Every structure is written in C-alpha cells, then in structure tokens.
Amino acid sequence: MLKILEYFLLAIFIAGLMLISRWMGQQAYTWMPPQATAEAQRVDDLFSFLVSIGTFVLLGLVGMMLYSVLFFRAKPDDYSEGHPARGSVKLEILWTVAPTLLVLWIAAQDINIYSQLNILGLQQIVHHSLDSPAYAATDTPNSASDYPKPATEQIQVMAKQWEWAFRYPNQITSHELHLPVNERTRLDLRAKEVIHGFYVPAFRLKQDIIPGRDIDLVVTPNRVGKYRLQDSQYSGTYFALMTADVYVESRDAYNQWLAATAQQPLDGTNPTIAEQLHPPKTLFKTGWNPTSTESIAKSAPVQGGDS
Incomplete structure (x- = not known):
C-alpha cells in the first residue's frame, strides 16, 4: 500500500512539473522581440520547447535533491559509511538513450528550420558588384533542388566598415533596408573587407557574411513596422555603431519609397567615421590614441561613400 502511495505521489509530482514546464515554455514567447517574419514562428517554437525541457529537468533535479535532503539525511550522531551504490543497467540505458x-x-529541428530560411551557398548566385544591378544566377543548376525558391524582390546587401548599403532594382542604392510585407524577398549578402553578421532580432535571423562569398537568404516579413539591423560580428573599432534601419511596409508604400529614393542622391556621410575623427573627451591628456586619426581620415572617403 505504501509503495502504491509513493508511485501516486511521484505521478502527481511529474504532472505538476509538466504543467509548470509547459507554462514556462509559453512565457518564453514573451521574452523575444515581436515576430516580424514567417520564419520567426518556427524559431520561437523551438526556443519555447527548449525552455520547457530545461524547466522540467531543472525542477526535477532540484525536487529530487530536496526530497533526499529531507527524508534520507543521516542522523546527527551517525558517522558510519553510506550504503555503497549499486549499478543499474536499466537506469544507465535510460539516462543515456533519452538525452x-x-x-x-x-x-x-535545427536543420529543418535552417533549410526553411533558405540560406544558399556561393554556387546559386552570380558574382556582381554593388555598382551593378542584382540578379539571380542564370547558370543551369545540377538538380531541381538547386533552384532558388521564387522571390518577388531581390536586394543586394553590402557590409563594410562601418556601414550597410542596400541596392534595389533599377540600381537604387540606400543605407536603409525596405521590405514589402507578406512577400518573399531575396537578400544577396556580401562583405567587403572583414566578416560581418546580418542580425535583425525581430526577424530571428543572424547570418555571417564572409568576404569573397555570396550568401543568399530569403525572408518573408509579415509585420509592418520599423526594426533594427546590427552587426553581430566584431568587425573592428566602433562595430557596435554599425546599424541600419529596416522598414517593413505595404507594396504601395515600398514602391513610393523606391520612386522617391531614385530621385535623391545617396548620403555619403558615415556617423561612425565622424565619431572616430572626433577627439575623445578625457580628464587627463595621455597622448595615447588607440586609432590613428590620419589613417582614419585617409580611409574616410572610401568607407563613407558608395563603393
């Protein structure tokens, strides 16, 4: 009878752990930024599941330790050796196979989500510079799986120290990333000199951009709003200032912005360059400067302009 009661209490304990873990997993959705792409749902679902599993394991282990401390601790005057542990083949198999x-x-699940984000390699996209329009590759793929998924828009993304540049159809270039809502957009990611990271938290996308390689990424934004693109890699001094505004808007607003931007020259100023050229404010003049002002000044026209 006592053994049945123990099993019953253990079942209640496990059921309580599952309910608490499930609740914690649902709370994990609120820890992330608002979902702004169709791909973000899968990422958040996996994150919620991992939080649930982690909560179950954590509370289960803590519960077992508390139970042992309360009911199996030795008496104050008991200095004898503890009972030697005996191996259990079933238990060894359980905690090996289950994890x-x-x-x-x-x-x-990670591989499935990664493939759904449609990150393609160098072979699927032709090489082209920022001064030429961005088009998909015309080479004949080896198999049907090599064909890029259809996208309504293609935008070229160029990362360089310390700014983002975006080239749209008809050779329209801007330092802002505009995306039509509820439409698949192909981003051709390129880095000029060092490794950069394309990271938009609301998109759940963080993709490394390697110099000399063209990385193709398809995104489907489904939430109108303004977001922030930042560099997730350390690409040099003041890399944290390498950000850009991302706008998700309707197709009409997107076309109007393209038409208006085509009539305006690209702003060549770079706030990061200006920040580096500005002398630091210090209480004591030590004469030490971690960055050569002369070298920065020489590189400013290249890094600040549209190359």
Whole structure:
C-alpha cells in the first residue's frame, strides 16, 4: 500500500512539473522581440520547447535533491559509511538513450528550420558588384533542388566598415533596408573587407557574411513596422555603431519609397567615421590614441561613400 502511495505521489509530482514546464515554455514567447517574419514562428517554437525541457529537468533535479535532503539525511550522531551504490543497467540505458534521442530531435529541428530560411551557398548566385544591378544566377543548376525558391524582390546587401548599403532594382542604392510585407524577398549578402553578421532580432535571423562569398537568404516579413539591423560580428573599432534601419511596409508604400529614393542622391556621410575623427573627451591628456586619426581620415572617403 505504501509503495502504491509513493508511485501516486511521484505521478502527481511529474504532472505538476509538466504543467509548470509547459507554462514556462509559453512565457518564453514573451521574452523575444515581436515576430516580424514567417520564419520567426518556427524559431520561437523551438526556443519555447527548449525552455520547457530545461524547466522540467531543472525542477526535477532540484525536487529530487530536496526530497533526499529531507527524508534520507543521516542522523546527527551517525558517522558510519553510506550504503555503497549499486549499478543499474536499466537506469544507465535510460539516462543515456533519452538525452541522446532528445539531442538528435533538436538537431533535426535545427536543420529543418535552417533549410526553411533558405540560406544558399556561393554556387546559386552570380558574382556582381554593388555598382551593378542584382540578379539571380542564370547558370543551369545540377538538380531541381538547386533552384532558388521564387522571390518577388531581390536586394543586394553590402557590409563594410562601418556601414550597410542596400541596392534595389533599377540600381537604387540606400543605407536603409525596405521590405514589402507578406512577400518573399531575396537578400544577396556580401562583405567587403572583414566578416560581418546580418542580425535583425525581430526577424530571428543572424547570418555571417564572409568576404569573397555570396550568401543568399530569403525572408518573408509579415509585420509592418520599423526594426533594427546590427552587426553581430566584431568587425573592428566602433562595430557596435554599425546599424541600419529596416522598414517593413505595404507594396504601395515600398514602391513610393523606391520612386522617391531614385530621385535623391545617396548620403555619403558615415556617423561612425565622424565619431572616430572626433577627439575623445578625457580628464587627463595621455597622448595615447588607440586609432590613428590620419589613417582614419585617409580611409574616410572610401568607407563613407558608395563603393
């Protein structure tokens, strides 16, 4: 009878852990920025599941330790050796197979989400410079799976120290990224001199951009608003200031912005260059300058303009 009661209490404890873990997993959705792309839902679902699993494991281990401390601690005058632990083949198999299957399932979900983001390699996109229009590759793929997924818009993204430049159809260039809502947009990511990272938290996208490689990424924004693009890689001094505004808007607003931007020259000023050229404010003049002002001044026209 006592054994049945123990099993009953254990079942209640496990059920309570599952309910708490499920609740914590639902709360995890509120920890992230608002979902601004169709791809973000899958990422948040996986994150919520991982939070649920982590909560279940954490509370389960803490509960077992508290139970052991309360009911199995030795008496104050008991200095004898504890009972030697005996191996259990079933228990060894359980805590080996269960985590292995869980890790494999998580890896499979990661691969599935990564493939849905449609990050393609160098072979699917032709090489072209920022001064030429961005078009998809015309080479014949080896198989049907090599064909890029259809996108209504293609935008070239150029990352360089310390700014983002975006080239739209008809050779329209801007330092702002505009995307039509509820439409697939192909981003051709390129880096000029060092590794950069394309990171928009609301998009759940963080993709490294490697010099000499063209990385193609398809995104489907589904939430109108203004977001922030930032560099997730350390690309040099003041890399944290390498940001750009991202606007998700209707197709009509997007076309109007393209028409208006085509009539305006590209702003060549770079606030990061100006920040570096500005002398630092210090209480004591030590004569030490981590960055050569002369070298920055020489590179300012190249880094600040549209190359």
